[in-house]
Amino acid sequence: MTAPFADRLADAVDRAGNPCVVGLDPHLAHLPEEFSAARDAAAPRAERARAIGDFLVEIVDACAGRVPAVKPQSAFFEAFGADGVHEFERVVAASKDAGLLVVGDVKRGDIGSTAAAYAQAFLTGLEGQDPRTLCDAITVNPYLGTDSIAPFVDACRAADAGLYVLVRTSNPSSAELQAVEAGADGETVSDLVADAVVGWGSELVGERGWSSIGAVVGATHPDELARLRERMPRTPLLLPGYGAQGAGAADVAGGFRDGLHGALVNSSRGILFAGSKRPEMHWKDAAVEAMESMASELRAVLLER
């Protein structure tokens, strides 16, 4: 890698002309029929995992040149154990080969040398490891505090990688802890995490003005999104919740600055399984159409402001 994650991301958004990230969440029940081996409980685990990988490599091919990034969700691979993780590595490498940035959605969080081992797993790699199998950025969980994030930040500096720290997630229960008032000024737990994210990323601001240490903020909370964008002015955001979870282009607009920059908007099921609502089309054509339609919706809102 040759430039900080933040700069590579800004360039990738410019090249693609949109800020979409395609979430690679291979729900078994929705996989197109030609990959139904993944659902066959009688098939060997490696074969089932391979069918998932085959589907996603096709999706990655559909993404190439159309979006800046993909976001593989580790859980769906880990459900197939070592065979699933083998496919995770294959899908990451295929994405790199296709010129896509890879945001590994792993939500790891642990302390000291354990966090360093996770950073090695996803960002820095073993000595001599093929860099195609490593992520450009990963999601991490802040519950353990600064000494749990520092090893990941060090890894970002060493490997020109990035982080997206969970600040305010898109799910209904996210308010239980994240929206709790903490301290005298009416600040929430999310606000404290947001301030910490700014601090963690302050030394990793690239030439385009963005830090490589980003934040996850659910697109399902538009008001908070605008507020958190102000609070974290140089922090790239990752916005889940578009499409299947109910948020639209207008809801995410508050996360952006400077046209298409400042945020990536994730859609997973809405793109991967677009074919299930378009039986007349091939599933891959339906995925491309869904991607292009999401891109134009976002462009319309973001570039016409």
Next chain:
Amino acid sequence: MTAPFADRLADAVDRAGNPCVVGLDPHLAHLPEEFSAARDAAAPRAERARAIGDFLVEIVDACAGRVPAVKPQSAFFEAFGADGVHEFERVVAASKDAGLLVVGDVKRGDIGSTAAAYAQAFLTGLEGQDPRTLCDAITVNPYLGTDSIAPFVDACRAADAGLYVLVRTSNPSSAELQAVEAGADGETVSDLVADAVVGWGSELVGERGWSSIGAVVGATHPDELARLRERMPRTPLLLPGYGAQGAGAADVAGGFRDGLHGALVNSSRGILFAGSKRPEMHWKDAAVEAMESMASELRAVLLER
């Protein structure tokens, strides 16, 4: 499996006569010389991972009959990608075969179907999966709230498994979020999580009076430990921080009720690498000695109160 995790845990503590859990954190730098292939950057990744697995299978053999449980730390396996995860599965199976309970230290946390996929990966398994490769319990992160924990609780009910939810961790930065005052009564974020843990576990209380939904509380905060034990009266605790992180037997006593019950005390490096301080002994004998010495220290404090 034939009984709720909480009951199997209480029985295992009775059988072993101590509440120790051995943390399987295979730091490369400390591995005994005969497993130095793990450190050889020129060796194939699978071979390096296998050396780690070989070491841990020996440690598991040393643990058998001496302690109730082991706690493999996923990060150190994941650093070796799919090959490492293969060894994780092998070490889990060896532990089950040795009659040990397995607490997978994975600290996962995600929402809805993603959490369900993590629960499948570690607790419930694929249809027909060898149950020896599954954990009896795992650690999880509460930052995303109830809807991120519910799929894990459902998995515990279905598979007689258990959880340890991060409440107050042992690291210095843990106070940044966890000790923040949240709400008018001087309660902390950890207190809110503790109350939530009690609620999540209320329907999974076994015959021995303990829930299968537990909590991680650092042994490095003895006062808070006693307070949180009161706040979560039926919640089994997992106490990291003993030994290398500075806590002793007296520091963990507040986590227990009813003799040896109510908590597991973790030691990792202090046992795995005891041989590095005892060059005159075989590393495995040193590990056994360290385990037995930890067990008697805890028995002395807990049974003589």
